Amino acid sequence: xxxxxxxxxxxxxxxxxxxxxxxxxxxxxxxxxxxxxxxxxxxxxxxxxxxxxxxxxxxxxxxxxxxxxxxxxxxxxxxxxxxxxxxxxxxxxxxxxxxxxxxxxxxxxxxxxxxxxxxxxxxxxxxxxxxxxxxxxxxxxxxxxxxxxxxxxxxxxxxxxxxxxxxxxxxxxxxxxxxxxxxxxxxxxxxxxxxxxxxxxxxxxxxxxxxxxxxxxxxxxxxxxxxxxxxxxxxxxxxxxxxxxxxxxxxxxxxxxxxxxxxxxxxxxxxxxxxxxxxxxxxxxxx
Numbered sequence: 677x678x679x680x681x682x683x684x685x686x687x688x689x690x691x692x693x694x695x696x697x698x699x700x701x702x703x704x705x706x707x708x709x710x711x712x713x714x715x716x717x718x719x720x721x722x723x724x725x726x727x728x729x730x731x732x733x734x735x736x737x738x739x740x741x742x743x744x745x746x747x748x749x750x751x752x753x754x755x756x757x758x759x760x761x762x763x764x765x766x767x768x769x770x771x772x773x774x775x776x777x778x779x780x781x782x783x784x785x786x787x788x789x790x791x792x793x794x795x796x797x798x799x800x801x802x803x804x805x806x807x808x809x810x811x812x813x814x815x816x817x818x819x820x821x822x823x824x825x826x827x828x829x830x831x832x833x834x835x836x837x838x839x840x841x842x843x844x845x846x847x848x849x850x851x852x853x854x855x856x857x858x859x860x861x862x863x864x865x866x867x868x869x870x871x872x873x874x875x876x877x878x879x880x881x882x883x884x885x886x887x888x889x890x891x892x893x894x895x896x897x898x899x900x901x902x903x904x905x906x907x908x909x910x911x912x913x914x915x916x917x918x919x920x921x922x923x924x925x926x927x928x929x930x931x932x933x934x935x936x937x938x939x940x941x942x943x944x945x946x947x948x949x950x951x952x953x954x955x956x957x958x959x960x961x962x963x
Contacts, residue, residue: 678702678729679717679757683804684764685797686735686783687774689814689822693762694733696826699919703727710740714751735801737783742800762829763801763808767815768794824915840914841950843922846880846938848930848957857924861902866894869932879958880935889936898937903944910949930957 680697682690698704708716713732734741749759766774768791775782775790784793805811810829814822847854849864869875869888878885889895906923913921925941927933935955945951 677727677757678760679752680729680731680760680762682731682733682762682764683735683741683801683808684762684812685766685771685794685801687771687778687780688764688766689812689817689819690733690735690764692819692822693764693812693826694731696823697731697830700827700830701728702731703729704731704733706733707737708732708734710734710738710744710748713748714755717752717755717757735783736797742804745804761804761808761810762826763805763811765805765811765813767813768798770815840910840918841920841952842910842945843920843952843954844938844942844945845922845924845954845956846930846934846958847924847926848928848934849926850929851957853926854922854924854956856922858921859923861923861925863898863925863927863933863937866892866898866927866933868928870929875932878932879955880932880937880939881955881958885932886936886939889933890940895937895940899940899944902941906945930955 680702682693682697684690694704694706734745736742752759771794772790782790782793782797784797812822812825812829817825845854845857849862853860866889869878869885872888875885875888880886880889890899910921925934925938935958938953938955942951942953
């Protein structure tokens, strides 16, 4: 079980990081009372059901955090959990710009200016920055780039990016294109088994239909080119932090060609990718 402390300067991207970790299955708590942390772990909080770990956002909003973190972290270590400190930072002028854009108050707003508040916050948090597991400088990062950076750090690989789940879905154009699609592929250019009376009542899951569809030279070329295309796209989507990819393959009614090709494409990808399939319109009656 991983225990990650998200900390750093206000406006540097901690909330974005917390959302990323939550999407990755972490149990995320914002501004948790520091003194309760050892008790949280002693009572099994570190084994939250269905969570891969715990991530806690701590910063200057909790006045006891800056002065008491060493003692509390020591108690957490005694409970068998090693804190990973993700520290978020940005240049002063960029932080000032962000506060001006969002019109949010700085947590240390008792200081005369935002610049003075940032300076004091930086001074208070410097000891934590010095012991951080990783420091994220978000000055030049977009939200999308920050998410990708957090995911790369979380999964321990600078190149692999985030694990991606791929959903292949067959559908019939007569019933509409699935709204959740990331990629839509039209395979109505292939010969249609619907016009073969012996194949019409069957589906692309049945061997005779699969043999008919996949026996076409165009189908084999389609599979080869599509797999090559996805081999190019998937690593780049993963690198940018995309976690789910829905590929919808459509024919006229969603019974024959699209079903057979989804099944075949799944077989091509399953050795290297996390793939699930759905046949959206298989239960609908052909009209």
